[in-house]
Amino acid sequence: MDSVDFLKHREIxxxxxxxxxxxxxxxxLRLADVEGVEQVQVISTYALGVSYDLRxxxxxxxxxxxxxxxxxxxxxxxxxxxRALYYYTEETQRANAGCGLGDSNCTRKVFxxxxxxxxxxxxxxxxEHWRKYL
Numbered sequence: 001m002d003s004v005d006f007l008k009h010r011e012i013x014x015x016x017x018x019x020x021x022x023x024x025x026x027x028x029l030r031l032a033d034v035e036g037v038e039q040v041q042v043i044s045t046y047a048l049g050v051s052y053d054l055r056x057x058x059x060x061x062x063x064x065x066x067x068x069x070x071x072x073x074x075x076x077x078x079x080x081x082x083r084a085l086y087y088y089t090e091e092t093q094r095a096n097a098g099c100g101l102g103d104s105n106c107t108r109k110v111f112x113x114x115x116x117x118x119x120x121x122x123x124x125x126x127x128e129h130w131r132k133y134l
């Protein structure tokens with residue numbers, strides 16, 4: 001797949017009834033340094049445009065991080081449906097590209113395999129049944 005296929009442009013809409021009237025600006029500052037997020041643009045006081053690399057991070061991970069940080073996303077039916085569709089299509093695209101469901105980084109498995117093959121002092125070469133006796 002082409003790398004352009006993995007570059008996603010999404011809109012995140014915040015709840016207009018929240019007391020913090022400038023959630024989009026605050027969220028933009030938080031997302032600016034996140035790995036995988038290419039560009040963040042404030043569209044309005046309650047909307048944020050985000051461009052990100054799907055191989056590194058998904059919309060679901062971005063929105064869950066914002067929710068954990070105390071931001072309130074809009075729960076209108078249209079936005080819920082849009083979110084569900086994006087989550088499903090991104091999860092499917094990541095799975096087809098070889099990224100697992102819980103993988104936040106597609107290259108993690110490569111580094112794990114390389115670490116297992118390296119010679120280092122963190123490996124016990126004794127058989128499993130011998131380890132129980134010592």
